[in-house]
Amino acid sequence: MSRRNFNPDRDVREWTGAQRPYDILKEGAIALLVVALLTAGLALVFGSPDEKQVTIQQWSSADPVDFATTAYSELAGTSGLAGYGAPYNNASDGQFLGVTHLYLAKMVGVHIPIDPAQTFVLRPLATLPDAATVRFALATWKNASDTERQNWLNEYGKATLSFTHGQLVATPLSLSNPVDVLIASETAMARSGALDSAMVTGGGLYTTDYTNVLLFIADGGWFATLADHQHLLGDQWGMMNETGSYPGQAWLWLYTFWYQIHPFSTSGNADVDAWGIMMLLTAGLILVPYIPGLRSIPRRTKLYRVIWRDHYAGRV
Amino acid sequence: MSTTIDRQWTTRLRRRLVEQLPPDKALPDTQPSYVSSWIYVFGVVSLSALVMVILTGFVLAIRGPQWWHQSSIGHYVNSLHLWSVEIFFFAMVIHLWGKFFMAAWRGNRSLTWVTGAVTFATSIATAFTGYVSQTNFDSQWISTQAKDGINATGAGAFFNVLNTGQMLMWHIVLLPLAAVVLTALHVVMVRRKGVVPPFEEVSK
Amino acid sequence: MSEILGALVNLDHPGHYISWGWFQMSYGNFAVVVTMVVTFLVALVAPFPGRKKENQS
Numbered sequence A: 001m002s003r004r005n006f007n008p009d010r011d012v013r014e015w016t017g018a019q020r021p022y023d024i025l026k027e028g029a030i031a032l033l034v035v036a037l038l039t040a041g042l043a044l045v046f047g048s049p050d051e052k053q054v055t056i057q058q059w060s061s062a063d064p065v066d067f068a069t070t071a072y073s074e075l076a077g078t079s080g081l082a083g084y085g086a087p088y089n090n091a092s093d094g095q096f097l098g099v100t101h102l103y104l105a106k107m108v109g110v111h112i113p114i115d116p117a118q119t120f121v122l123r124p125l126a127t128l129p130d131a132a133t134v135r136f137a138l139a140t141w142k143n144a145s146d147t148e149r150q151n152w153l154n155e156y157g158k159a160t161l162s163f164t165h166g167q168l169v170a171t172p173l174s175l176s177n178p179v180d181v182l183i184a185s186e187t188a189m190a191r192s193g194a195l196d197s198a199m200v201t202g203g204g205l206y207t208t209d210y211t212n213v214l215l216f217i218a219d220g221g222w223f224a225t226l227a228d229h230q231h232l233l234g235d236q237w238g239m240m241n242e243t244g245s246y247p248g249q250a251w252l253w254l255y256t257f258w259y260q261i262h263p264f265s266t267s268g269n270a271d272v273d274a275w276g277i278m279m280l281l282t283a284g285l286i287l288v289p290y291i292p293g294l295r296s297i298p299r300r301t302k303l304y305r306v307i308w309r310d311h312y313a314g315r316v
Numbered sequence B: 001m002s003t004t005i006d007r008q009w010t011t012r013l014r015r016r017l018v019e020q021l022p023p024d025k026a027l028p029d030t031q032p033s034y035v036s037s038w039i040y041v042f043g044v045v046s047l048s049a050l051v052m053v054i055l056t057g058f059v060l061a062i063r064g065p066q067w068w069h070q071s072s073i074g075h076y077v078n079s080l081h082l083w084s085v086e087i088f089f090f091a092m093v094i095h096l097w098g099k100f101f102m103a104a105w106r107g108n109r110s111l112t113w114v115t116g117a118v119t120f121a122t123s124i125a126t127a128f129t130g131y132v133s134q135t136n137f138d139s140q141w142i143s144t145q146a147k148d149g150i151n152a153t154g155a156g157a158f159f160n161v162l163n164t165g166q167m168l169m170w171h172i173v174l175l176p177l178a179a180v181v182l183t184a185l186h187v188v189m190v191r192r193k194g195v196v197p198p199f200e201e202v203s204k
Numbered sequence C: 001m002s003e004i005l006g007a008l009v010n011l012d013h014p015g016h017y018i019s020w021g022w023f024q025m026s027y028g029n030f031a032v033v034v035t036m037v038v039t040f041l042v043a044l045v046a047p048f049p050g051r052k053k054e055n056q057s
Helices: A024-046 A056-062 A064-076 A104-108 A116-126 A132-143 A146-158 A178-192 A194-201 A211-219 A222-229 A250-258 A270-286 A294-301 B002-007 B009-020 B038-063 B072-101 B110-131 B137-152 B164-193 C027-045
Strands: A019-021 A160-164 A167-171 B030-032 C017-020 C023-026
Touching: A024 B038, A024 B072, A056 A064, A056 A178, A056 A194, A056 A211, A056 A222, A064 A116, A064 A146, A064 A160, A064 A167, A064 A178, A064 A211, A104 B137, A116 A132, A116 A178, A116 A194, A116 A211, A132 A178, A146 A178, A167 A178, A178 A194, A194 A211, A211 A222, A211 B137, A222 B137, A250 A270, A250 B072, A250 B110, A250 C027, A270 B110, A270 B137, A294 B072, B002 B009, B038 B072, B038 B164, B038 C027, B072 B110, B072 C027, B110 B137, B110 B164, B137 B164, C017 C027, C023 C027
Parallel strands: none
Antiparallel strands: A019 B030, A160 A167, C017 C023
């Protein structure tokens, strides 16, 4: 310190003045007791939210057409996930970071490879027991050329989907289109609840990984409708909201903020840009003591005179 | 003989510890007279809330991650966990504001500020992993939304927010450990240096 | 026991939101933030007990 000049925003002459009795353990004990009582009280008065999880069975029962449309988009490779890019596939370059034009996700690469048609449609259907028509449709699909598949997909894509008398119906459609059997069977499978377990476990028994099933549910429109009702969408400041009327992660306000304003609210790179800005600001917060100007704010605002008013008034 | 003892790892560590944090600084019985404001209580309130967060987390751990959906006692413990987290962030933010306006980093206290700010960031990550480990609609929605942000940074390749088991492990082992170690460092630094003295002003 | 442990104030109903242009915030979060700011201000101005007693130290 002797080498450099005294800087009031960085340096201080250590206190050699008066001391007074202070029982740090007693203070800690009282604080803990108060916080414990406050916690118990708030928990008793307000409780906590537990909005039940949703399943594929619920989705396909509540909105079978949305479900079937989503399943079709996975098979056709037109779903959100099918075009996502890293870390799931190479379908797109993904987002790039602001001015740097660095495609961070793409640079890291595909580490959770997912083939939507296989994962969400073909593989679960293959687990159905004693389903001759499904098996035949799967075999037809497997042995077909890309052109044939595309023709079937195009035809199905143009058909109108409806759900009548417990059955998914696509019209008009030629009789030989296997996509019809695949999607109708998957819808029936979903409504029975079998698709949930088939997709969650991926053939095994144990799992703690729900990546596939969550990605599939999130590709549909029904899930977002539920979130919309709970005011949880990104453009509703949803990240800091909670189901019901509970307070949420209010501390995410600044991160959430960037998504609401231009240019981020309309940018395809909003996620990576918001993250980039927040990383920068967090670094700024951490490094406040070293940043000239920023570290002068307390001395210049003089709010400290209120905090230490007893000291300055000579009352202590 | 004494030189042998002097050179022992244990002796050197002990001397160093006592030198760095003598008992009267670790557990002081006095404090400077300028410490005379309610703003000073928010550090110890944050610490108390952290203790409550961890204790209620322990209780939730006893019966496992699904218990709180099925039992009203479990749900109440979950409520305790949630509200202690709310108090924790509440107190921590006020603590941060207070320390900022006191410029509490002055006098070689920069690292105290740095560990505090890093603890704050770590706590946000810890809370987030808790939100996605709830196994309810909340965790389904939050994880499927948050994946886009984390994926876009490239971190999603290794930190998969849709992998509930991975998130639960981060929530109950890795991140709390980091938060507690950081908090311990922070508190030791505060005790070692003492609270920052007021700005010097020409007395009237 | 379950009645005792159930919340006294039910917050499991659709939330209300403050909307001000592009700014939106739920009443729940708003309550937390306002309480936080108020607590901060009160902590600054509220007299701290025992400040005069220790004059002689």
